Amino acid sequence: MSTPRSSSTSSPPQIPQSLTLAPARTASTSSSSSASGMRDAAEDDFDSPPSQMSEDDPGGGVGDRWEPDLRGGNGGARWAPPDQVLENVLESVLEFLTAARDRNAASLVCRSWYRAEAQTRRELFIGNCYAVSPRRAVERFSRVRAVVLKGKPRFADFSLVPYGWGAYVSPWLAALGPAYPRLERISLKRMTVTDEDLALIAKSFPLFKELSLVCCDGFSTLGLAVVAERCRHLRVLDLIEDYLEDEEDEMVDWISKFPESNTSLESLLFDCVTVPFNFHALEALVARSPALRQLRVNHHVSVEQLRRLMARAPQLTHLGTGAFRSEAGPDGALSVSDLATSFAASRSLTCLSGFREVNSEYLPAIYPVCAKLTSLNFSFASLTSEELKPVIRNCVNLRTFWVLDTVGDEGLRAVAETCSDLRELRVFPLDATEDSEGSVSDVGLQAISEGCPKLESILYFCQRMTNAAVVAMSKNCPDLVVFRLCIMGRHRPDRITGEPMDDGFGAIVMNCKKLTRLSVSGLLTDKAFAYIGKYGKLIKTLSVAFAGNSDMSLQYVFEGCTKLQKLEVRDSPFGDKGLLSGLDYFYNMRFLWMNSCRLTMRGCREVAQQMQNLVVEVIKDHSDDEGESETVDKLYLYRSLEGPRNDAPPFVNIL
């Protein structure tokens, strides 16, 4: 396209305000969960719908195709390109691109597009905080309003990454603060965040609106108090499955620190803050937060207190119900019908969770809202199948259901019969040990597959499974995007035929054409992985445990799963040969994690030598005091533009 060259060096006209697209309100992480209504990120690296935030990170994905434009002095300042009009038009158009994947593509067209895209990217998504340095990121993108950062590998959730490994947010904040004074949103996952970091956020970003911390650690109620007090425009404070550092006698009354005038709070999720809090302050806060739509309290809230909160906030859409039992004596306990009245008055409720110490007698209180519920999380409620079934039968519009395996196959049958619109099911084990009884089986899975044909995501912990049930699900639920089956006892075969579970998982990859995330378990041979490599063309995340016979399994996966981004393997008989079969593919992935396999230092060193743009970390347990042994217990490798990180602890050996 040709346009007249501008001859003068007049200052570039401003982008017309009407063409500047306001960023999507839903914060990056909430966008992915709001589809399911569940902010809880347990066992989840949710693939966001492409229209919002994609999983590709801008810096780390494009190595040799990406050159930072650091010429012209200050990389963030604009220098007048020859064709200013085109640049402005480009920017106006690119404003409409929101997905990082689309933006990454646009940035590759030519320098002009690269610059225009860099100026207009509003949300920065960094899937691995070590893939790119903060400096590089802020130099390229000058007008960012939201940052998403992910740190530790997911297996950290299962105690496989020793404490102190890394993923500190401090260096990022040090760079983001000066670069983006108008920053509004920060979302962190599996990062270490200190109270000082929280104070720095409050100080650096006067317009700060949304803070989301998922599976983070390192901070306490002291840091929360600073955020509450100083972030006067705060809309969202979502604390999800974080580990706070409080000792009970040192905690701070952070709830009292919110502004005394009406607040802009829309979402306050703090069910993971285990220490007690000032209830009266919360009640007052809720009363002066007219925009509040989502509230999740911790287990220190009784039904009597819950009722008071609900009275103050009848407009809630998402409610985490706390303990859901009475704290009063036998004479003062709230009646079920009074509690039911409260629920009846909450006409907008679509998402319920909590029930942390549930007294099942109070369950009927939620009947008035069941028909409108799209999301229900009973996964911390130890309820029997008999207690659950009447509730389930009322939830005809349920799309997301999380529950403990105490629901039993019977309860799942009720789900199948009632919840024909179900999209996401998670069944967690009450007793998370390998030899537990397990209360659900292939029978429940089969029932669900028959009753819930729209199922998109399933996480299922069990002890007894058959290939037939898995095959049935693969055929009945063609929309499956996430299939995670965990047969808890290791190497368990089909309970009826005694065969490996190869055919079941094979059917899943064959029939579920939209599958992007897969976790396998049970007795599996190389054949299963041959299937996965052959048919799993869209798989981005694969989790493997106690599976496979030989290195061929890994080779099948590397060669076949062309979209593979994240591979996590544990306790499987894969050695250096299998590792090296991935050499050509590692750079297209975000990371590879392998623990308790058969890797040696020789194999890992070879990867490090041949692939200079990978960081290869060999992680030891603290207790390994001996010098470097040849066997590698934990390997974590990831692409990076920065080379070895400088904050690695002594037990991490970067090759």
Next chain:
Amino acid sequence: MAGAEVDVGTELRLGLPGGGAEAAKAAKRGFEETIDLKLKLPTAGMEEAAAVKQEPAVEKAKRPAEAAATDAEKPPAPKAQAVGWPPVRSYRRNVMSVQSVKNKKEEEPEKQQPATNASSNSSAFVKVSMDGAPYLRKVDLNMYNSYKDLSIALKKMFSTFTTGNNMNDGKLVDPVSGADVVTTYEDKDGDWMLVGDVPWEMFVESCKRLRIMKSSEAIGLAPRTKDKCKNKS
């Protein structure tokens, strides 16, 4: 520091679960702790030893003081388990383990964990003497959930000392005189109290020994002391 102006004082809700807090502390310390904290340990044999680690070795060095405290609470693991398997997040494990401790102490409000009972998994043996009986017995208070259970057990234990049809409401009777007996206990402070006055949990926590004595000798026991004990004013 930024947080210098922040008050530490806070109004806490009443009924702070002490027992739960203790367990929560243990659970919190064990954030990256492995799975068999307070969960049922498997009884079947483990097939794959190669892949399996001793979990204390993994976690001890991380937070040594806390890991040691947690180890003190846990019964010794009969065999090693795989770290982080099944793949249930530590967050969830912690929440569920705190819950299961609480559920075992159902209707009673939570109290501070007693020094003797680190968890409901361990035992709380106390000596039981019955006046006139030739020997002492021992009972594990953690085996019972209520006074009723305890009294049934005591009755069985000392049934040889009751006359056949003198089962007044199931009460024991003095073997010599046939008079009613009452059960008393010596608490942590050395005072003798009537059994049944305080909530069960509090009783289990503070009881050091039990004594079954004649009702006539137990008059005025609850507010005042008797016998070998120091006076309370």
